[in-house]
Every structure is written in structure tokens, then in C-alpha cells.
Amino acid sequence: MKTHYSLVLLAFVWSTAVYSGLYRWVDEHGKVHYGDRIPPAYAQNGHVKLYKSGLTKEKVESAAARKERIEKAARDIEIQKKLKEEQHEADLQEMRDTQLRSMFSSLEELEMVYQSKLEMADGGIAILQARHKKLSESLEKLEARHERMLNPNDKNLLGMKIDDILDNLHIYQQAITDNQIERTKIEERFKKDLLRYTQLTGEEKKSASDN
Structure with a gap:
């Protein structure tokens, strides 16, 4: 009876070992291995999980x-x-x-429109620059007067006027800069549109002559 029990226990352990081999992996030599756990050295190399029947359950990359x-x-x-x-x-x-x-109906019309825009931008910049120059000249005269003044009250009033002119000069200078930037953008758009329109109309003329 004792011998029979040992054989049953041995068979159970053997079957557990067989069916616990739920993994299949390949070593660096290409040899296939089976086991109930994967050695740490091969844990990151990919493996296959198996059912007890030996069929593939899941492939782990x-x-x-x-x-x-x-x-x-x-x-x-x-x-x-x-x-x-x-x-x-x-x-x-x-x-x-x-x-x-x-x-635009023609290349000439495109050029004319953009030239008009550039001339308007140049005119606006010229006006701002002229006003800035006039204020700068006035500022120089007022600063010279301010240096010669002796009366503190008059000197203070003139100093306030000079500050106002400085503020206005700053405003004009910023406006000049903004207008110059805008003019540059117009000129860049003009060049791009001129090139693209030439390409488009050239393609149209070519296709028309081919037909």
C-alpha cells in the first residue's frame, strides 16, 4: 500500500512538472527550451506561453x-x-x-496693383518721417531754451512740453517701424505672387498651345 501511494505521488509530481512547462523560449544558440518559468537571462528575449496541451496560448515579443x-x-x-x-x-x-x-486678369495688372500699394506705403512712411523730423528739430530748440532758462516755474513747464514731444517722437518712430515692416511684407507678397502668377499663366498658355 505504501509503495502504491509513493508511485501515485511520483506520478502526480511528474505530471505537474510536465504540465507546468507553460513556456517555450529559444536561447542564443537557437535551441528551444520548455519550462514552467523563464530564466532571467532570457526574460527579455521573447517567449511563447503554452496551454497544457502544448498549443500556443500567447506569443510575447x-x-x-x-x-x-x-x-x-x-x-x-x-x-x-x-x-x-x-x-x-x-x-x-x-x-x-x-x-x-x-x-488679376494679367501680369501687368498684378504689377500695377502692387506698385500702387508700395507707393502708398512709401508715401505714408515719408509723411511720418517728415513729422518725426519736424518734431526732432522743435525738440532741439526747446532743449536749448530749457538750458538757458533761469526761472524754475518756466523751466518746469518747458520740461513738461519737452517730455510730451519725446513721447510723440516715440509714437512716430514706432509708427514708422510698423509701416516699414508692413511695406516689407507687401514687397515679399508681391515677389511671391509675381512668381506664382507667371508660373500659372505660363502653364495655361502652354496647355492652350498644346490643344
Whole structure:
């Protein structure tokens, strides 16, 4: 009876050892291993979880494969983002091209309109610069008077007027700078529109002659 019990216990332990081999992994030499637990040295190399029947339950990728998958997913997202941005830019360009064609009937008209805008910008800047210069000249005279004054009250009143002129000079200078920046933007738009319109009309003429 004791011997029978030992055989049953041995069979139970053996079957447990067999069916607890729920993992399959491959070592660095390509040899396949089975076991109820994975050695720490191979824990990050990828393995397969098995059912007791030996069929595959789950494939666990290696740390390197997981890293590569994550990096690839990130690259794919970046590529999709770039493609969307390129498509958005293409749509904007098409819209700008349509507007450009509808606004100007010829290259000469485009040049005339932009030259008019640049002349208006130059005129506005010239007016501001003239006013700034006139105020600067007035400031020099007032500062000279302020130096010669002896009466404290008069000197104080004139000092207040000088401060007002300095404030106005600052305002004019800022306005001049803003207008110069705006003029530069107009000139840049002019160059871009001129080049694009030439390309568009050149394509139209070419397609028309081909037909």
C-alpha cells in the first residue's frame, strides 16, 4: 500500500512538472527550451506561453521587438502627420492660386496693383518721417531754451512740453517701424505672387498651345 501511494505521488509530481512547462523560449544558440518559468537571462528575449496541451496560448515579443514596434508606430504617426500637413498646404496653395487668378486678369495688372500699394506705403512712411523730423528739430530748440532758462516755474513747464514731444517722437518712430515692416511684407507678397502668377499663366498658355 505504501509503495502504491509513493508511485501515485511520483506520478502526480511528474505530471505537474510536465504540465507546468507553460513556456517555450529559444536561447542564443537557437535551441528551444520548455519550462514552467523563464530564466532571467532570457526574460527579455521573447517567449511563447503554452496551454497544457502544448498549443500556443500567447506569443510575447522580446523587449527589442517591442521597442522596434513602438518606434515604428511613432514613425508612422509622424509620417501621417507630415502627409496631412503637406495635403493641407497643397489645399491652401490651390485656394491661393484660385484667388490669384480671380484677382488679376494679367501680369501687368498684378504689377500695377502692387506698385500702387508700395507707393502708398512709401508715401505714408515719408509723411511720418517728415513729422518725426519736424518734431526732432522743435525738440532741439526747446532743449536749448530749457538750458538757458533761469526761472524754475518756466523751466518746469518747458520740461513738461519737452517730455510730451519725446513721447510723440516715440509714437512716430514706432509708427514708422510698423509701416516699414508692413511695406516689407507687401514687397515679399508681391515677389511671391509675381512668381506664382507667371508660373500659372505660363502653364495655361502652354496647355492652350498644346490643344
